[in-house]
Amino acid sequence: MKLSITHHTQYEYAEAVTDSVNELRLTPSTNERQSCYQQSITVEPNAPLFSYEDYFGNRVHAFSVNQPHRKLSIRTSMVVVTKRAPSAEEREAYLTGRTPEQGWAWLTSEEAGNRFAEFLLETDYTTITDDVRSFAAAADNPDTVNQPTASSMKVSVLDWLSSLSSRIRSEFQYDPEATTVETTTSEMFERKRGVCQDFAHLMIACARSEGVPARYVSGYHFVGDLQGGSADFEQASHAWVEAYVPTLGWCSFDPTNADPVGERYVKLGHGRDYKDIVPVKGVYRGTGEQRLKVTVDVRNIEE
Structure with missing residues (x-):
């Protein structure tokens, strides 16, 4: 199958927060059963991403938002081609x-x-x-x-x-x-x-x-x-x-x-x-009152 996946995570805070430090584990692994052909990650407020592999070999993207903000949005899109399971x-x-x-x-x-x-x-x-x-x-x-x-x-x-x-x-x-x-x-x-x-x-x-x-x-x-x-x-x-x-x-x-x-x-x-x-995890400085919304959409785009 050729699957198109979008994953949107949004945090809304009751008051402005600062010094938000986050890790994302949202990159599909490439192995004998699947291949990730493309991926994009967008963060708002805008923040530079750096990536590394953790102890288990998972791809991690990390970023920090230091300025005050009331909303944090993380959107990732990817195309993955998968194979059937062994019988x-x-x-x-x-x-x-x-x-x-x-x-x-x-x-x-x-x-x-x-x-x-x-x-x-x-x-x-x-x-x-x-x-x-x-x-x-x-x-x-x-x-x-x-x-x-x-x-x-x-x-x-x-x-x-x-x-x-x-x-x-x-x-x-x-x-x-x-x-x-x-x-x-x-x-x-x-x-x-x-x-x-x-x-x-x-x-x-x-x-x-x-x-x-x-x-x-x-x-x-x-x-x-x-x-x-x-x-x-x-x-x-x-x-x-x-x-x-x-x-x-x-x-x-x-x-x-x-x-x-x-x-x-x-x-x-x-x-x-x-x-x-954990797909998205982090810490920040500020109010503990927050609202989280996560939406995921997976579609088969194989011709």
């Missing part, structure tokens, strides 16, 4: 020659621990509680009581992750009013409902509890043609998971939507959890 058959073909036991055993090796340390540790959003451990252990067979850990079963890492993603979709209800941007995995368990950010954090916590490296992905999901129009913010801005599968590498899973993560998805970046990949 289940193609994924399985890469796993030929390695047994499930060998895959799980490699994840317990010193090499895996050193290579993926930051994606195996708990964070504030992905605390590994008893609920998380029980949910993860039962992912392959939810009808089994006292299920042994996934790594002790003869199920491949890939199949276990797919089962885990599917179980989250079936047992937790999507509800934009149930959680906030600060909701943790343990809090979401109590409500049994949440949004893509919550489901991604839950899957990450479960994967890490079984020794599977997992990371949080921020991006866009094109669904406009499925709903008769362009997607709004809640539909287009999206979060999903990448987990490391021995032999295959980093594989994408969406615990919110059943479709494979393929040509409808545009990745902005990844991190340990949401905190590492």
